[in-house]
Amino acid sequence: MPRKLAAGNWKMNGSVAQLSELSGLGHADIDVLICPPATLIAVAANAAETGLMIGAQDCHAAASGAHTGDISTAMLAEAGATHVIVGHSERRADHAETDDQVRAKAEAITAQGLIAIICIGETLAQREAGETLSILDAQLSASTPDNATAANTVIAYEPVWAIGTGLTANTDQIGEVHSHLRAHLTERFGADAADIRLLYGGSVKAANATEIFAVPDVDGALVGGASLTAKDFRPIVDALAAS
Ligand code: PGA
Numbered sequence: 001m002p003r004k005l006a007a008g009n010w011k012m013n014g015s016v017a018q019l020s021e022l023s024g025l026g027h028a029d030i031d032v033l034i035c036p037p038a039t040l041i042a043v044a045a046n047a048a049e050t051g052l053m054i055g056a057q058d059c060h061a062a063a064s065g066a067h068t069g070d071i072s073t074a075m076l077a078e079a080g081a082t083h084v085i086v087g088h089s090e091r092r093a094d095h096a097e098t099d100d101q102v103r104a105k106a107e108a109i110t111a112q113g114l115i116a117i118i119c120i121g122e123t124l125a126q127r128e129a130g131e132t133l134s135i136l137d138a139q140l141s142a143s144t145p146d147n148a149t150a151a152n153t154v155i156a157y158e159p160v161w162a163i164g165t166g167l168t169a170n171t172d173q174i175g176e177v178h179s180h181l182r183a184h185l186t187e188r189f190g191a192d193a194a195d196i197r198l199l200y201g202g203s204v205k206a207a208n209a210t211e212i213f214a215v216p217d218v219d220g221a222l223v224g225g226a227s228l229t230a231k232d233f234r235p236i237v238d239a240l241a242a243s
Contacts, residue, residue, distance in 0.1 A: 002150060002194075002195040002196070002197050002219050003030065003031055003197075004030040004031065004197070004219055004220045004240050004241070004243070005030065005031040005032075005033065005154060005197050005199060005219065005220035006027075006030060006031070006032050006033070006220055006221055006223070006233075006236060006237045006240045007032075007033040007034075007035065007055070007083070007085075007117065007154075007156075007199060007220065007221065007222045007223065007227075008033065008034040008035065008222075008223050008224075008227025008228075008233055009035050009057060009085060009088070009201075009222055009223065009224050009227060010034065010035060010036045010037060010040075010057075010224075010227060010228060011037075011057070011090070011224055012037060013037070013228055014036050014037055014040055014228070015040075016040065016043060018228070019036075019040065019043065019044055019047055021228065021229050021230045021233075022034060022044060022047065022048060022049075022052060022230070023049065023230070024049075024230060024234065025049075025051075025052050025230060025233060025234060025237060026048075026049050026050055026051025026052035027051050027237055027238075027241055028051055029241050030220070030237070030240055030241045031053065031220075032051060032052050032053065032237055033052075033053045033054070033055050033082070033083055034048075034052065034053075034054060034055070034227065035054070035055040035056060035057050035083070035085055036054070037057070038056060038057070038071055038076075038079075041054055041055075041056060041076065041079040041080060041081050042079040042080055044080075045079060045080025045081065046080065048080075053082045053083065054080055054081055054082065055081050055082060055083030055084060055085065055115075055117070056071070056076045056079075056081045056083070056084045056085065057084075057085050057088065058071075058084070058085065058086065058088070058091055058105075059071055059072065059073050059076055059084050059086070059105055059108065059109060060072055060073075060105070060108070061101065061104035061105045061107070061108045062108070063108070072108070073108045073109050073111070073112035073114055074112055076112075076114065077112050077113065077114055081114065082114060082115060083114060083115040083116075083117055083154070084105070084109045084114055084115070084116060084117065085117045085119065085156075085222075086102050086105045086106050086109065086116055086117065086118055086119070086143075087099075087102035087105075087106075087118050087119045087120065087139075087143050088119045088158070089119060089121050089158060089160045089163060090163075093160075099138070099139055099142030099143045100142065102118060102142075102143040103142060103143050103144065103145055106118055106143065106144065106145050106148070106153065107145045107147070109152075110145065110147060110148070110152040110153065114152075115151075115152055115153065115154060116145075116148075116152065116153050116154070117154045117155075117156055117199070117222065118140075118143050118144055118153065118154070118155055118156065119156045119158050119201070119222070120136055120139040120140055120143060120155065120156070120157060120158070121136070121139075121157060121158040121159045121160045121163075121201075121202075122135045122136060122159055122160065122161075123160045123161060124160070124161035127159065127161065132177065133176075133177070133180050136157070136177065136180070136181065137180075137184060140155065140181060140184055140185075141184075141188075144188075148189065148196070149189070149192055149196075150192050150193075150194075150195035150196045150197070153196060154196070154197040154198075154199060155181060155185070155196060155197070155198050155199070156198075156199040156200075156201050156222040157174070157177050157178065157181060157198065157199065157200055157201065158200075158201035158202050158222060159173075159202050161202075162201075162202025162203050163201070163202050163203070163224065164203070164224060164225060165202075165203060166203050167202070167203060168202060168203045168204070168208050168212070169200070169202060171211055171212065171214070171215050174200050174212060174215050174218060175215045175216060175217070175218075178198050178200070178215060178216070178217035178218055179216065179217050181198055181217070182194075182198065182217045197219040197220055198217055198218065198219050199218075199219065199220045199221055199222045200212055200215075200218050200220075200221055200222070201221060201222030201223065201224070203225075204221045204222075204223045204226060204236060205223075205225075205226045205232065205236070206226070206232065206235035206236055206239070209221065209235065209236045209239035209240065210239045210242075210243070213239055213240050213243035214243060220240055221236065221240065223236060
């Protein structure tokens with residue numbers, strides 16, 4: 001069984017004052033991660049108590065150079081990040097990120113010794129057209145580097161239609177996808193794939209966390225809105241630790 005991971009994605013939310021929400025989130029038995037905006041990573045990493053890790057929401061694939069506004073993995077590591085989310089559907093939609101770009105970023109992340117959290121997910125139109133598994137196969141194949149291991153890579157399944165909408169995939173839908181992703185990874189990476197963490201994301205909250213974490217091959221969650229306050233996130237962390 002891989003070590004479970006409760007990951008929070010603050011997106012473009014948060015302030016120095018709101019870092020007080022991080023206190024008490026660490027857990028001895030599972031990995032707990034918060035990915036605040038880039039401006040808060042260093043101060044959050046300095047303030048984070050034992051058992052709480054701090055990550056980033058994106059990076060550039062290059063080590064340095066003329067890329068105004070971008071941030072390299074070395075810079076994120078220096079700021080104290082241990083993980084980097086890549087390929088979030090909001091980056092794919094708002095910044096037209098391709099699978100090739102996501103893979104290049106993931107390669108830079110693992111080369112830096114950080115952990116890549118690679119996001120994939122189908123739109124509602126794709127699900128309704130019966131294309132969910134083929135879309136996910138294509139994204140997973142093309143976004144995941146050949147050197148991915150359980151130690152350097154996490155996969156997050158986030159159905160686009162369930163992000164920030166209050167809609168959650170039901171446990172049958174999550175179970176179907178996660179067992180499919182496990183089989184896909186096993187075919188490509190062999191036995192090590194059993195330990196690659198598969199996170200579910202999309203409107204995870206205290207009220208649905210326990211049933212989601214009971215689904216086979218769900219090794220944790222990537223949580224947006226409900227990660228912004230300790231009041232909402234702590235019960236999710238506890239539900240994962242108890243699962
Ligand atoms: P949500 O976001 O929990 O607010 O739906 C999840 C995500 O985008 O990672």
